[in-house]
Amino acid sequence: MLITRLAIPGQSSGEWPFTLPAVRALTGGVTLTAPVTFLVGENGSGKSTIIEAIADVCGINSAGGKAGTRYASTGPATPLGEVLDAEMTAAGLRLIRGPRLKRSAFFLRAETLFNLGQNVSGRYGFWDQDLTEQSHGEGFFTVLDRMVAGPGLYLMDEPEAALSFHSCLRLVGLMDRVAREGGQIICATHSPILTSLPGAHILELGDDGICATEWDKLQVVDHWRRFLAKPDFYLRYLLDESSST
Ligand SMILES: Nc1ncnc2c1ncn2[C@@H]1O[C@H](COP(=O)(O)OP(=O)(O)OP(=O)(O)O)[C@@H](O)[C@H]1O
Ligand SMILES: [Mg+2]
Numbered sequence: 001m002l003i004t005r006l007a008i009p010g011q012s013s014g015e016w017p018f019t020l021p022a023v024r025a026l027t028g029g030v031t032l033t034a035p036v037t038f039l040v041g042e043n044g045s046g047k048s049t050i051i052e053a054i055a056d057v058c059g060i061n062s063a064g065g066k067a068g069t070r071y072a073s074t075g076p077a078t079p080l081g082e083v084l085d086a087e088m089t090a091a092g093l094r095l096i097r098g099p100r101l102k103r104s105a106f107f108l109r110a111e112t113l114f115n116l117g118q119n120v121s122g123r124y125g126f127w128d129q130d131l132t133e134q135s136h137g138e139g140f141f142t143v144l145d146r147m148v149a150g151p152g153l154y155l156m157d158e159p160e161a162a163l164s165f166h167s168c169l170r171l172v173g174l175m176d177r178v179a180r181e182g183g184q185i186i187c188a189t190h191s192p193i194l195t196s197l198p199g200a201h202i203l204e205l206g207d208d209g210i211c212a213t214e215w216d217k218l219q220v221v222d223h224w225r226r227f228l229a230k231p232d233f234y235l236r237y238l239l240d241e242s243s244s245t
Helices: 021-028 047-057 079-083 090-097 110-120 136-147 165-180 219-229 231-243
Strands: 003-007 036-041 085-088 105-109 153-157 184-189 201-206 209-213
Touching: 003 021, 003 047, 003 090, 021 047, 021 201, 021 209, 036 047, 036 165, 047 079, 047 085, 047 153, 047 184, 085 090, 090 153, 105 110, 105 136, 110 136, 136 165, 165 184, 219 231
Parallel strands: 036 184, 036 201, 105 153, 153 184
Antiparallel strands: 003 085, 201 209
16 A cells, blocks of 8 residues: 545635535545545546545646656646645655655546647657557557556546446456555546456545445446346436427
């Protein structure tokens, strides 16, 4: 483990993002108990806000990228990143805050990956392939295979966005390997496949704040189960409504 706890020390303002229940929950502190943590929750529940703030605290550009390089030049910290405290182990301090060239922390962010690729493909410490010559999912895996390996901190925001069913399974295997190699992953996701990783710590964000839960109690898993068993049940009302307008 590299980061064992996230907390907002003291009082926080009444402005965004401190109005989000999940962010408010960080005032009491949240302990990370396993090498892989998933943040799960509805759109707008605060997953990206928290992942970006962790990136800020770890010196990674919150738009995505790698710590310890000049491409890591961070802009102003996000409001949560300015106050968030990440408790680190000795290994975490070495790999996240240690000498620049020894740092190992990477933030894979779906929206900005291809922009990042234009700046860093072929450069030392990154990947050789030109992502524009690969499919969306192939490009993702080029980056994952090269950048997410061994001890280090890996932040991910919806990595499943580009991935097929089988590629999601492959990513579960990669996450498991990284955890065994001494790495730590904190990943925002909507994927019932990724969250099925055995031993992962699942935090569900919602109106009640942040609750630790298990895979088969996740709302997203329940919805997928019901939908796949009976898609009509979900679609009937929706399609009737749209055809009547
Ligand atoms: N700069 C900002 N100023 C004000 N509100 C913002 C800002 N950025 C995001 N928000 C709001 O904060 C809330 C949480 O956003 P966030 O991006 O963290 O959600 P999320 O859980 O990652 O959602 P998704 O699953 O859609 O990616 C949203 O309601 C969003 O509109
Ligand atoms: Mg998000």
